[in-house]
Amino acid sequence: MPHLIYRHTSVYSLSLSKDPCNHAYGCLPDLQSQSSGSLYSPNYPYVYPTGASCYFHIVANSAYSVSFTIYGNATLPSYAYIYVYDGMDDNDPLLGVLQGPIRQAATFISTTNTLYVRFIGGDTTSYLSTSQIGWIGSYSWINKVNQYFGSTSGLVLSPNYPQMYNNSLRYTYVISAPSATSIQLRILDFYTENNDDKLYLYIGYVGSGGSSNATFTGLLAPFNYTVPSNFFSLYFYSDASVTYRGFNILYCGIVSGLNVCDQRKS
C-alpha cells in the first residue's frame, strides 16, 4: 500500500487511520480499500449531524478503475453536496457533483485507481422527524477505464484519431449521462480493419463477461445508433497488425425527450 498524501488540508497529511473529520461526524472510514463496499451518510438511514462533512478515498490496486454508484430516491437538504473526483483530491478532475435530493441513480467511474468522494451535508435541523434521510451507494473495482465521459454530449475519438490507431489496443470508454433517458450515437466516421479491429458496445459497464450489445467493424458510412440507456461502455480492440484511422463518434443525450445536440444547433 503506497503512503497516501493529502493535499486538501494539512490535517490530512498525518495518517489515514486518524480520520479526524470523518470520526467527528460519525462518517465511515476515509480509506476504502476493499474491492467492493458500501458508502453512506453518517447514521444512515437516519438524520446525520448538521454540518456533517465526510471524505472518502476509494483506492483500488493499480490495474483497476473504481466504479461508484449513488442510489436514487435519496432525501437530502438543498445545500447538501456530493463531489466526486477522478483521483486523490479536489485538484484532480471533477467527475460530477450531486446537490440536494437525488432522484436518479448516478454512476461515476475513475480512469485512475482512486476515486475521491467529498460529502458536505448542509443543515439537517428541519429533518429530525424525517424517517429516512441521507444517501447510500456502492463501489467496486473494475477493469481499467481509459476515458470517462460524464456530460450529456461529447465526442468519442479512437486513440490518435484521425491518425492511425495502434496495434494491440485494449481501450475502454465509459459514458454516463444521468440526466438523459437514452443516448443517440452519431457515427460520423468509422474505419477499422474489418473483423479484426472492433468496437464493442455494452449497456452498463464492460467486463461483466456478458456479450456485447453491438459490434462495429470495417469501413462504415455515417449512421446513427440509439443506446436505450444513459450508461454504456465502448471497448476498442485491435489485433497485432494493420491499422486505420479509427472512429469519430458524437454522443447526444436525450433529455426530457429532446436531443441535446439538436438543441445546441438552433
Ligand SMILES: [Ca+2]
Ligand atoms: Ca488490426
